[in-house]
Amino acid sequence: MQVQQDEWLTSLIEEHLPRIVDLTARICAIPAPTFHEAERARFMAEQFRQRGLPVEVDELGNVVARRPGQGRAPALLLAAHLDTVFPPDTPITVEQGEGWLQGPGIGDNSLGLAALLTLADLLQTVGTSTPGDLLLAANVGEEGLGNLRGIRALVERSGPELGAVIAVEGHNLGRVTHIAVGSLRLRLTVTGPGGHSWGAFGQPSAIHVLASIVAELTRLPVPKEPKTTYNVGLIEGGVSVNTIAPSASAVIDLRSIDPAELARLGQQLAGIVERHRIDGVEITEEVLGERPAG
Incomplete structure (x- = not known):
């Protein structure tokens, strides 16, 4: 009996595959960089409404569609993020071949969003009722400096009624991730007196100080287990080739799956930074994002 049911469900999903592919491509075609997800959010809201679901x-x-359950069990939140890492002017072309689909943000996370819509279709088709409400959410601010602001707000608001939360990611197809990678993102800004590279030679350069900080960071030993990493992803500064740089900044990303290791790396x-505080130079640290590990 179970085998027959599994075969029937597999057949049903395969029937929906062309629709999933089409939805994924349509979602991918809508630019949605972090902090600019509104157009894609409107698309998702309309798609949920077309399926007869109340939308908020x-x-x-954040777009949240509620599929009422038939019991008093806690609600289940399934969330797929709207935003992508690609800037608004990125050319978007979706290509398809035998068993593959590619385009900017297809897997992260156009497919995840399409999966939410398809799940609503499948549940309606089979007439399945859940013991508690099912919340299908398309959330903002997952990537980069979005700092999980969308899902944080959803959990904070809906927390009392939630029994569980599952993040739906296209790149997670076929696997379940149960370890959270924590991160600490900082902007270091160094300022100094500046001056002419010849006439004021010897004055501290903001770029030289920042470069020394980055060089020392890259010499830090970090464990492979639990995996812990660092990266300097952006660097800016200076005025001209013959000017002692009066300012320079770097955006730094620290990560670990272990909270203690992440804290240790942040302290290091x-x-x-403290060792590089010298006369005539000011160094400021701005926290851009914090994500818990666990």
């Missing part, structure tokens, strides 16, 4: 859009732009970076 919060002040951040803070120690490096």
Whole structure:
């Protein structure tokens, strides 16, 4: 009996495959860089409404569709993020071949969003009732400096009624991730007196100081297990080739799956910064994002 049911469900999913592919391509074609997800959010809201689901859009732009359950069990939140890492002017072309689909943000996370819509279709087709409400959410601010602002707001608001939360990611097809990679993202800004490279030679350069901080960071040993990493992803500064740089900044990403290791790495970076505080130079640290590990 179970085998027959599994075969029937597999057949049903295969029937929906062309629709999933089409939805994924349509979603991918809508630019949605972090902090600019509104157009894609409107698309998702309309798609949920077409399926007869009540929809709410919060002040951040999160889209939440509720499929009422038949019992009193806690609600299940399934969330797929709207935003992508690609800037608004990225050319978007979706290509398809035998068993593959590619385009900017197809897997992260156009497919995840299409999966939410398809799940609503499948549940309606089979007439399945859940013991508690099912919340299907398209959330903002997952990538980069979005700092999980969308899902944080959803969990904070819906927390009392939730029994579980599952993040739906296209790149996670066929696997379940149960370990959270924590991160600490910082902007270091160094300022100094500046001056002419010849006439004021010897004055501290903001770029030289920042470069020394980065060089020392890259010499830090970090464990392979639990995996812990660092990266300097952006660097800016200076005025001209013959000017002692009066300012320079770097955006730094620290990550670990272990909270203690992440904290230790953050403390090590803070120690490096302290060692570079010299006369005539100011160094400021701005926290851009924090994601818990666990």
